[in-house]
Amino acid sequence: MQIDGGKHMYRLIEMELSLMYDILYSKAAVIHTWYGRCIRVFSLPATVAALLLFHFSRRDAYHIVDFAVTYALLIGAILLEITTLLRTVGSSWTCAFLHRWKWDWTSNSVMFTRQIVKAGRSRLWLDSIGQYNLLDFCTRDMTDLRGRIAMKVGLENWFNKLHYSNTTSISSDIKEFVLKEIQKRGRGDIRNARRMCILYENKMDEELSWSTVDIDFEKSILVWHVATDVYLCCFKEEVEHTEKPVVKVIKEISNYMLYLLLQHPDMLPGPIRIGLYPKVCASLVELWQEHSTSSSEGGDNNRSKSKKLARLLFQKFGSESTDNEYGQVYLDGAAVAGYLLRNECNVPNMLGLIAGVWFEMLCYAAHHCSEESHARQLSTGGEFLTAVWLLVEHI
Numbered sequence: 001m002q003i004d005g006g007k008h009m010y011r012l013i014e015m016e017l018s019l020m021y022d023i024l025y026s027k028a029a030v031i032h033t034w035y036g037r038c039i040r041v042f043s044l045p046a047t048v049a050a051l052l053l054f055h056f057s058r059r060d061a062y063h064i065v066d067f068a069v070t071y072a073l074l075i076g077a078i079l080l081e082i083t084t085l086l087r088t089v090g091s092s093w094t095c096a097f098l099h100r101w102k103w104d105w106t107s108n109s110v111m112f113t114r115q116i117v118k119a120g121r122s123r124l125w126l127d128s129i130g131q132y133n134l135l136d137f138c139t140r141d142m143t144d145l146r147g148r149i150a151m152k153v154g155l156e157n158w159f160n161k162l163h164y165s166n167t168t169s170i171s172s173d174i175k176e177f178v179l180k181e182i183q184k185r186g187r188g189d190i191r192n193a194r195r196m197c198i199l200y201e202n203k204m205d206e207e208l209s210w211s212t213v214d215i216d217f218e219k220s221i222l223v224w225h226v227a228t229d230v231y232l233c234c235f236k237e238e239v240e241h242t243e244k245p246v247v248k249v250i251k252e253i254s255n256y257m258l259y260l261l262l263q264h265p266d267m268l269p270g271p272i273r274i275g276l277y278p279k280v281c282a283s284l285v286e287l288w289q290e291h292s293t294s295s296s297e298g299g300d301n302n303r304s305k306s307k308k309l310a311r312l313l314f315q316k317f318g319s320e321s322t323d324n325e326y327g328q329v330y331l332d333g334a335a336v337a338g339y340l341l342r343n344e345c346n347v348p349n350m351l352g353l354i355a356g357v358w359f360e361m362l363c364y365a366a367h368h369c370s371e372e373s374h375a376r377q378l379s380t381g382g383e384f385l386t387a388v389w390l391l392v393e394h395i
Contacts, residue, residue, distance in 0.1 A: 009394070010126055010175055013387045017125040021378050040088055044081040050074060125382045128167040129174075129252060130259035134222070135229050137164050138284040139292075139305035157278075161262055170384060173245040174252050178388060181359045182395050190363045190392050198356030202347050211336050212357075217270045219329060221257050221361070222280055226333025228254045228354060230318065231340050233310035235350070246351045253358040260365070260385065264377065267385055269368035280329045284309070287330075314338060362388055 150159035265272040318338030366389040
């Protein structure tokens with residue numbers, strides 16, 4: 001199935017999410033019924049009639065302040081009614097109603113007007129995607145005044161999540177990649193693979209199953225997030241590959257999954273251990289401070305620092321003989337990255353393998369996220385995870 005590079009498929013998903021929002025969080029389901037339309041038609045004339053009756057009533061019966069306030073309220077009510085009526089008439093619900101009754105000319109006129117005024121600009125459900133990077137966070141400036149104040153008042157975790165999380169526009173690369181991968185794979189594999197299909201295809205399932213299905217989903221996200229950053233920093237021909245679309249896709253999905261883990265853990269399957277991530281951060285910060293000198297690192301930007309931390313992890317823990325006796329997640333991540341780097345010659349498209357792992361992780365999370373969590377997130381703008389869920393069900 002090729003639908004204009006997926007453009008129309010994603011547009012369909014946005015329309016469905018918009019309708020879901022209307023049904024769950026607005027009065028659209030009531031307004032667009034026969035009795036709802038009747039109420040809307042008579043509401044404006046009734047409000048105007050109330051204003052006229054008040055205008056022609058005895059003015060000496062009211063205090064001047066009461067008179068002014070009543071006028072303001074009635075005029076405001078009329079303006080709100082007019083606005084609501086115009087929005088109702090020009091809504092996609094009305095277009096569907098007109099189309100169902102074969103009033104195509106009227107329906108097309110409404111649609112044309114909607115396009116001119118850009119009526120759907122407030123419903124851009126697939127406009128941005130959350131991002132959070134562990135290595136960037138752990139190499140942050142520890143002397144930042146705002147962070148120190150937040151720590152003093154006991155709001156350090158809240159400040160860190162808010163300040164170091166960000167959103168980026170969803171690129172066409174990630175949309176095309178997800179759509180193409182869904183079309184290539186079977187529905188059952190997408191929903192329940194949990195990162196094993198792509199590893200099995202590349203004969204790495206036995207060596208790396210411990211980092212996918214043998215540990216909790218939360219820990220698997222952290223392990224592969226670290227492994228991804230270390231690999232992208234240390235793999236051969238880094239400069240030539242940095243601008244490849246697949247590298248951008250890998251980074252976006254990796255950072256997005258960690259963003260979900262921190263900001264919306266209820267959308268991820270399985271029990272989420274609240275204490276795991278802070279321990280990982282504390283250990284990585286300690287490691288970074290031990291091996292970095294404040295004088296030499298002060299002029300570096302945060303991205304440069306995170307790359308140095310990634311190389312440090314590979315140098316210290318990326319060897320085949322590394323023993324993770326303390327169970328540290330970043331040690332496991334460095335070990336996975338080291339294994340991938342050592343086996344590049346056996347898997348020519350190693351970047352495609354890493355992207356496949358993240359794709360399977362994304363689809364597994366989307367399918368096993370509860371319907372309540374998907375619906376709840378719509379009230380605050382929706383998540384790309386919900387769009388992936390709908391795409392899998394469609395295709």
